[in-house]
Amino acid sequence: MANLILASSSPRRKELLQQLGLDFDIYSPDIDESVLEGELVEAYVKRLAEVKAQVVLVTHPQATIIAADTSLALDDKIIGKPKNKQHAFEIWSMLSNRKHDVLTGVCVAHATKTISTVVRTQVEFQKLSLNDMEDYWATGEPLGKAGAYAIQGIAAQYIPRIEGSYSNVVGLPLYETIQLLKAVKALN
Template sequence: MARLILASGSPRRAELLKQLGLSFEQLSPDIDETQKVVERASDYVARLAKEKANTVLNKHLDATIIAADTCICIDGQILGKPKSKQHAFRMWQQLSGRTHHVFTGVCVVNKDYQEYCVVETQVKFQQLSLNDMEYYWATEEPLGKAGGYAIQGIAACYIPEIKGSYTNVVGLPLHETVMLLKACLPQKEFL
């Protein structure tokens, strides 16, 4: 089996890869994640996924690297991780009763190959009351999550509909990741 490295510190991405039965190492590259001026969400996540993958590859040329970056976008604005309760409430007010977009860039790279893709999923939130927001904040689940929510957790009860890949919203679209790995690795080495 080829040596695989997940270039991410995300426990959610690691859990998703483990679902596939893959053995891999996990390294978290240190890159500048600042969004460039007038950079679209899809371009932003693609750029970060490629930078993460190549940063790790430069130190581990014998490995195949999987990297990803996910963002929440509404009204052309990327919503980051909540910095405070007030920040989370502002984001949820934007998302409340509306559909937003989740973009994940995935890059698979080794010394002979580099390919990437961007996956988009539409997520609809119910109208959130102040009580909903107070309750959800108190769970501490929103901390460290883009857009201030985790679809695989309590937030699922606020989401009546998604269009597209569920695993994309969690942080790693598995179907597309497998397609990139199959293109990169010989069949005998993967699934």
Template structure:
């Protein structure tokens, strides 16, 4: 059986990958996640997923590595994790009452095979009041989350609808990840 490594320290990605019934280890690579000048969100998340996979393969050359990166896009702007309370509030004011896109780049790689995909999901956020923002920030949940929210947690109440993959919004599109994994296994 192939040795599988999830290139992430995200508890959400770990829980999602467990849903596929896989036995795997986790190893979080240290990579520069800076956005390059003029880089679109689609290129950005795929580049980071590939970079994470390639970095882990250097330490585990016999493994199958699953790597992902998730970011939001609104009006063509990449929205990452909040750097402060003020930044989170700025993000919520932008997204409030609007649709935005969540993109995940997923890469499944071995030393001889690399397959990647970008998955897009549209998410609608309700109009948030300043009081709702304060209460949500106080929970601590928005810290470290792309878009300053976690759909699988308290913020689920702020999301009236999505179009596309729910697991993508959480951080790892399961259907596409399973398809890439099978494709890489078949060619190995």
């Protein structure tokens, strides 16, 4: 496939897309990721994916752009990345012994067509003890991760089940991404 661009600096999205055997370049747009007042998580991730795609499409008008944004939601509240250890512990205390949603907005844009979708996966966390939190923080894995965890890493031991797309929780729902690519005729 020629002229496919992943609009992301996420190594996880890169790895996921590579699993599909696609040939693509990476271009990471710099956009404002602030949540708009009253914006729900589904609208937020969709908007950011669409903005990322359009920003890259302006500079690469002949390309097909894949853009995504992933957020966690608990009781319809967006749970971001931990600012520090205390914030990570607060996040884990909220997620502990509960289910939460991981939502990814995916947008595929081409000069003639732009399509986007939002994929939701429910993740269940076990009850986390203070020792669990201390041990997990010490690994360094939670840094820079929405919800302060990586399902594809050490945190998998704390997740008894998910309902939905595993690759969505990692950062790019592969099935839905391919369907969007097909819909814009980027795949033959």
